[in-house]
Each structure stands twice: as C-alpha cells, then as structure tokens.
Amino acid sequence: MSGGSFVAYYRVSTKRQGASGLGLEAQQEAVRGYVNGRAWKLVEEVIEVESGKRSDRPKLAEALRLCRLQKATLVIAKLDRLARNVAFVSTLMESGADFVAVDFPQANRLTVHILAAVAEHEAAAISQRTSAALRQAKARGVKLGGDRGHLSLVAAQGHAASLMSRRAKASARAADLRPIVTEIRMSGAITLQAIADALNARGIPAARGGRWSSAQVRRLETERCLGS
Structure with a gap:
C-alpha cells in the first residue's frame, strides 16, 4: 500500500x-x-x-x-x-x-482467524492440564485449600502445588511448541537467537507475553528435554 x-x-x-x-x-x-x-x-x-x-x-x-x-x-x-x-x-x-x-x-483475515483458534485451543488445553495436575496432587495427599491451624504447613503445600502447576503449564507449552521449533530448525535456524527471531516472526508470544529472546529459547529447550 x-x-x-x-x-x-x-x-x-x-x-x-x-x-x-x-x-x-x-x-x-x-x-x-x-x-x-x-x-x-x-x-x-x-x-x-x-x-x-x-x-x-x-x-x-x-x-x-x-x-x-x-x-x-x-x-x-x-x-x-x-x-x-x-x-x-x-x-x-x-x-x-x-x-x-x-x-x-x-x-490477513484468514491467518488471524487461525491464530485466534490456536490460541483459544492452547488456553483450554493448559487449563485442562493444570486441573489434572492439581487432581493428581490431591490424590497423592497434597491438601489444597486453607487450614488456619497449620499455616506453615499449608504455605509449604500451597507453594508445592503452585510450583507443580507452573511446571505443568511450562511442560505443556514446551510440548505444543516442539513441532514448531523442529520445523524452524529444519528450515536452517541453528542458533538460539535465530530460533527466537523465527518465533517472533510467526507472531508466537513468549511464555509471559512479549518477544522471544535467546535465553527464553534456552529455557524452552530445557523444558523440552525434561518433558521428553
């Protein structure tokens, strides 16, 4: 134009x-x-x-x-x-x-529709995985919720549940991104920064929003290794 x-x-x-x-x-x-x-x-x-x-x-x-x-x-x-x-x-x-x-x-209009559908699906999948992780924690005896009589124990359990939830989200996102990163590598991107640039070019936000950096790609690779 x-x-x-x-x-x-x-x-x-x-x-x-x-x-x-x-x-x-x-x-x-x-x-x-x-x-x-x-x-x-x-x-x-x-x-x-x-x-x-x-x-x-x-x-x-x-x-x-x-x-x-x-x-x-x-x-x-x-x-x-x-x-x-x-x-x-x-x-x-x-x-x-x-x-x-x-x-x-x-x-264009078509790509935005596709991106929106993928984002909505990803959000729903993460929510389901988080709920499943919390149910598993409860089944193992981790108490979720308040217990004012044992505040220190509750705090420790809450921290453990929160950490488990964050790890579940990170692992789920790493799994979702695995085929995309593999495709980027096959296209010739070798360095972490090159992968970050390719993810930014595709409009895929980093874990906390914003643009990808080489350090964020390194953390993603670590999650992929732990989850594989």
Whole structure:
C-alpha cells in the first residue's frame, strides 16, 4: 500500500498501566515509526485499558467506528493485542475494517482467524492440564485449600502445588511448541537467537507475553528435554 489513512489502536491490560503509560509508549513508537516511514496518515490514536480475555472492548469499537468513518485501516503494534479468542476476532471481521499489525504485516483475515483458534485451543488445553495436575496432587495427599491451624504447613503445600502447576503449564507449552521449533530448525535456524527471531516472526508470544529472546529459547529447550 502506497498511501492511506490509519487509526491506531493501543491496549494496556490494567488501570495502573493505563495511567503510567507502561507498555503504551513501546506500542506508540512501533506504530508511529511504521506509519511515518510510509506515505500514510495517522488520523487518530485510541487507547484501551482492558483485560485481554474480554471481547467487549468499547475503545476498540470506537476505533473501528473511526475506521469506517475515515475509510481508514486499523493499525496495531502487536498481533497478540488482538488475536486472543475467536469471538473477538469474529467481531473484527464482521466490522469490515481492514487492519495491519506492525510485527506481522503479512497477516490477513484468514491467518488471524487461525491464530485466534490456536490460541483459544492452547488456553483450554493448559487449563485442562493444570486441573489434572492439581487432581493428581490431591490424590497423592497434597491438601489444597486453607487450614488456619497449620499455616506453615499449608504455605509449604500451597507453594508445592503452585510450583507443580507452573511446571505443568511450562511442560505443556514446551510440548505444543516442539513441532514448531523442529520445523524452524529444519528450515536452517541453528542458533538460539535465530530460533527466537523465527518465533517472533510467526507472531508466537513468549511464555509471559512479549518477544522471544535467546535465553527464553534456552529455557524452552530445557523444558523440552525434561518433558521428553
């Protein structure tokens, strides 16, 4: 696209982040740099302070409305700011607005639907695995829940259950990523940083969100070894 009008949509997850600008400046810098590097006009910037799990985002509705009014394209910094669940992506698709993601400009309506479906499936699978891990812990005699008469014991048991849950999530995610990393390696990526770059290029968020680094790939490889 050689030119056109754009409406930027930024999302931060909490009210504190919204007030402090935490995470917002990075999104603005990415979008403004992308737009100003081309013959495009940024007509409006909309900021949403919302949870990523909700689909009823009033500021997004406002941004889409502006896109329709201005005949503009919605521009976002990161694809995972939008592609979290199928219902939400369907709303975007039904709006008729075009969009572009700075970190994944090749994405189209079909790829976003696919990414959203995969993300929703992964979230459901992790939830099921976590519940199964907690049931197994309970079957082994680990008491889950409060016991004010033995606070130190409860704290230790709670820590153990929490650690088990985190490990189960990490192992599940490593298993889900194994075929993708294998495919990346077969394509010629040898170093940890090369794998991280490939994961970022595919729009796959790291364990705690954000972009992959070589250290995160190293931890992923460790999880894969432990889980194999």
